[in-house]
Amino acid sequence: MTENNKKKKGxxxxxxxxxxxxxxxxxxxxxxxxxxxxxxxxxxxxxKGESPYLGDASTPGIWFEITKDNxxxxxxxxxxxxxxxxxxxxxxxxxxxxxxxxxxxxKHAESASTNVDPFATGGSTSIMGLFQPLRELSATMREMLKxxxxxxxxxxxxxxxxxxxxxxxxxxxxxxxxVVEGVTDWVVPDVPPLKAMKDYKYIGKPVARVxxxxxxxxxxxFGMDASLPGMLYGSVCRSEKIGAxxxxxDTTAAENMPGxxxxxxEKDFVGVVAKSYQEAENAKNAIKAEWKVDRNWTSAxxxxxxxxxxGKPVVIQKEGNAKSILKEEGxxxxxxxxxxxxxxxxxxxxxxxxxxxxxxxxxxxxxVVKITQDEVADRLGISSENVNIKPMYLGGxxxxxxxxxxxxxxxxxxxxxxxxxKCFFNRKEEFQNxxxxxxxxxxxxxxxxxxxxxxxxxxxxxxxxVMFGSALIPVDLSGFLGAxxxxxxxxxxxxxxxxxxxxxxxxVKLPFATSWWRSLGLLANTFAIESFMDELSIAAKKxxxxxxxxxxxxxxxxxxxxxxxxxxAEKAGWKDGVEGNRAMGFAASTDASxxxxxxxxxSVEGNQIKVHKVTCAMDPGIAVNPDQVRxxxxxxxxxxxxxxxxxxxxxxxxxxxxxxxxxxxxAQMRHAPKEIEVVLLQGVDKPGAVGEPPIGPIGAAIANAxxxxxxxxxxxxxxxxx
Amino acid sequence: xxxxxxxxxxxxxxxxxxxxxxxxxxxxxxxxxxxKFGCGKAACGACTLHVEGEQIRSCSYPIKMVEGxxxxxxxxxxxxxxxxxxxxxxxxxxxxxxxxxxxxxMMATAAMLDKIPNPTDEDIDKNIQNICRCGTYYxxxxxxxxxxxIKSSSE
Ligand code: FES
Ligand code: FES
Numbered sequence: 001m002t003e004n005n006k007k008k009k010g011x012x013x014x015x016x017x018x019x020x021x022x023x024x025x026x027x028x029x030x031x032x033x034x035x036x037x038x039x040x041x042x043x044x045x046x047x048k049g050e051s052p053y054l055g056d057a058s059t060p061g062i063w064f065e066i067t068k069d070n071x072x073x074x075x076x077x078x079x080x081x082x083x084x085x086x087x088x089x090x091x092x093x094x095x096x097x098x099x100x101x102x103x104x105x106x107k108h109a110e111s112a113s114t115n116v117d118p119f120a121t122g123g124s125t126s127i128m129g130l131f132q133p134l135r136e137l138s139a140t141m142r143e144m145l146k147x148x149x150x151x152x153x154x155x156x157x158x159x160x161x162x163x164x165x166x167x168x169x170x171x172x173x174x175x176x177x178x179v180v181e182g183v184t185d186w187v188v189p190d191v192p193p194l195k196a197m198k199d200y201k202y203i204g205k206p207v208a209r210v211x212x213x214x215x216x217x218x219x220x221x222f223g224m225d226a227s228l229p230g231m232l233y234g235s236v237c238r239s240e241k242i243g244a245x246x247x248x249x250d251t252t253a254a255e256n257m258p259g260x261x262x263x264x265x266e267k268d269f270v271g272v273v274a275k276s277y278q279e280a281e282n283a284k285n286a287i288k289a290e291w292k293v294d295r296n297w298t299s300a301x302x303x304x305x306x307x308x309x310x311g312k313p314v315v316i317q318k319e320g321n322a323k324s325i326l327k328e329e330g331x332x333x334x335x336x337x338x339x340x341x342x343x344x345x346x347x348x349x350x351x352x353x354x355x356x357x358x359x360x361x362x363x364x365x366x367x368v369v370k371i372t373q374d375e376v377a378d379r380l381g382i383s384s385e386n387v388n389i390k391p392m393y394l395g396g397x398x399x400x401x402x403x404x405x406x407x408x409x410x411x412x413x414x415x416x417x418x419x420x421x422k423c424f425f426n427r428k429e430e431f432q433n434x435x436x437x438x439x440x441x442x443x444x445x446x447x448x449x450x451x452x453x454x455x456x457x458x459x460x461x462x463x464x465x466v467m468f469g470s471a472l473i474p475v476d477l478s479g480f481l482g483a484x485x486x487x488x489x490x491x492x493x494x495x496x497x498x499x500x501x502x503x504x505x506x507x508v509k510l511p512f513a514t515s516w517w518r519s520l521g522l523l524a525n526t527f528a529i530e531s532f533m534d535e536l537s538i539a540a541k542k543x544x545x546x547x548x549x550x551x552x553x554x555x556x557x558x559x560x561x562x563x564x565x566x567x568x569a570e571k572a573g574w575k576d577g578v579e580g581n582r583a584m585g586f587a588a589s590t591d592a593s594x595x596x597x598x599x600x601x602x603s604v605e606g607n608q609i610k611v612h613k614v615t616c617a618m619d620p621g622i623a624v625n626p627d628q629v630r631x632x633x634x635x636x637x638x639x640x641x642x643x644x645x646x647x648x649x650x651x652x653x654x655x656x657x658x659x660x661x662x663x664x665x666x667a668q669m670r671h672a673p674k675e676i677e678v679v680l681l682q683g684v685d686k687p688g689a690v691g692e693p694p695i696g697p698i699g700a701a702i703a704n705a706x707x708x709x710x711x712x713x714x715x716x717x718x719x720x721x722x
Numbered sequence: 723x724x725x726x727x728x729x730x731x732x733x734x735x736x737x738x739x740x741x742x743x744x745x746x747x748x749x750x751x752x753x754x755x756x757x758k759f760g761c762g763k764a765a766c767g768a769c770t771l772h773v774e775g776e777q778i779r780s781c782s783y784p785i786k787m788v789e790g791x792x793x794x795x796x797x798x799x800x801x802x803x804x805x806x807x808x809x810x811x812x813x814x815x816x817x818x819x820x821x822x823x824x825x826x827x828m829m830a831t832a833a834m835l836d837k838i839p840n841p842t843d844e845d846i847d848k849n850i851q852n853i854c855r856c857g858t859y860y861x862x863x864x865x866x867x868x869x870x871x872i873k874s875s876s877e
Contacts, residue, residue, distance in 0.1 A: 208813075211818075215824055216818065258739075278746060344855055346760045660765050
């Protein structure tokens, strides 16, 4: 579908639903055609990363509620996990509604409101997908209010103007709250023209986060904080062993323990409900569950599986004759590896579920409201409409909350005791039941011309699955697609001026769940490609920044990338050389159409690698909130430093290890760079991906700097000198 | 067992197993949800609060040890409507992302500033050992210095 077609379908066939909310005001919603949703998402959008909002068209959702106090409640189908989406949405709505942002209250839409995103919150798509629809909705809402005000005030609508939620004209005025009072017969006008970008008061400005106050006073906003009268605590037995199947359990020892309300035995799990968290945990630990384990996996087994040449190859990018050229003499080749990585988000996965008769209410931190709803309904044998998901703030998402089995188990336990039950992982369970970032192995090959340009280049990547097997993709596409689009994210070459380039993905199915992890394959693939580009620039005796510029094509994507690279090098005062024990390292990537370049300043003392400063240039298109774009860049840089320098899961005696912070080493305050410089460019006039692209270059940039200082080429993450 | 202590300025008595971690008494018995559960093993700092002004990882601190003592949680850090200097600085620097780790960091920072009113970067590295997955350390460092400045100017 072309860009234009898509727009037409998306926006012109839209229908609004208007109805009166209980006691207060007006609710307005819209929906979009979702046919071929999966195909569109997977094929058209994955590479470009342009994801339209995928809300349902047949059941229009509800967006706004206006209160008597003249506040606007914006019900968001996208969840807030720290990425700042709720703030961006408030800015967009405030600008077109003509009301101060302080008067916009953003709440998560409950699934019962039907304003549900059938896909997920993730993939850096929220603001990008809602920028146009939400501006149109808000503008339409404003016109509806004006029309009604004209009627109530008895003046012509053309004489009316709106300022901060007050409609006035002809010497009279009314607040939004007064306008909506008692109205039931709303007429939805055509979408009015939107304001010009320059006239926006909030869009494009560094507005403070709407959740800032709640988050500094410690308000109970997270899934883990949910509680209900009469709430009990559930805990479910889990095996430490990979691939363990539940057989049965001897629960005698747990039955009479203090606080135990009920032991619940199901065909696929055994759990306990108790009066307190401690009592539930203690009772669980007293249950002797029996498991069937087919194989005692080790790290060596996993490493053996993740190897280019094993499994099924699929060519994901091909231009020219890289394959045949790279069989000739004089080939440069190098191999890289990245480890199994955990999400390690701070808030544990869990849910509070209250089953009452054939209805259930679920309080949860989830990225997949619809999937959680369907799964709970399915397990309880009730219809999805009878399950209301109340999304809470997420204590970190990063792709970890695309699977929500705790909701199912809490639902079963709640039904068994007839009371609300809260059930969540302990930290060990959280680590061992993670849906990990898969380990990877990369083989890079290239041939240089005599004048130091790349004639041909090839990237072979072997990776565990990311998309396949995920609850997000309801059908098995593995046979159809072959290559896992998540695993190869970032694995194609952005240097399209190289006449012969080829990328090949080797798919491996691991014995435990691997899935979405902030930016999917981008961190690992960029580590391999951008480390190798550095190696090639050295072989070609070229400056690494110029070397990259020399291989970028002249088109929109190429020019945006070139601009970002130049801006970054300039801001950082790029110098290719060592001063004392310090050097700079450079790397760049393009993810979901957003190009990012980073220069790091690194020192090495003994075996200690330290990142002092990172300069990052990025072109996300329109930055709806430049401060939150910066925050995402800072967060990506620090999470990327953590993942590429410290983090590593391994398999020992059949178990995934480690199972606690500390042994699972992560970046702390002392590891974070003290200086982070950000340059934002705007190469297109729409918002693009923000929350993941800036994690791409960091690992390679550090390794490239370390090579300059030590002469050692670190080709495996976590980056370690010894 | 009955344990009596002061929390955020008011006297409290709870009837729980004496080995129950303070965290769960605070969260589930007293319903103060600002103190977070992250690991239960004193490894992340999400559960940091103050006992007699010292930063304590409450997930690994048995309730019996607070008998007769003063406990302060994030809810008690501010007085009335006016935020503590640390919270104010956190707001000014727009530190939180997901926010889950933030109460622990703010409590750790407040305790540090009581001892070291003007911390150097090294002091910060040494005293603030919590974990933030969203990677807000860069802004936190700025906020800590800012909080120190706010605090010293108001004293
Ligand atoms: S929950 Fe106490 S240190 Fe992690
Ligand atoms: S703000 Fe999310 S863990 Fe720190």
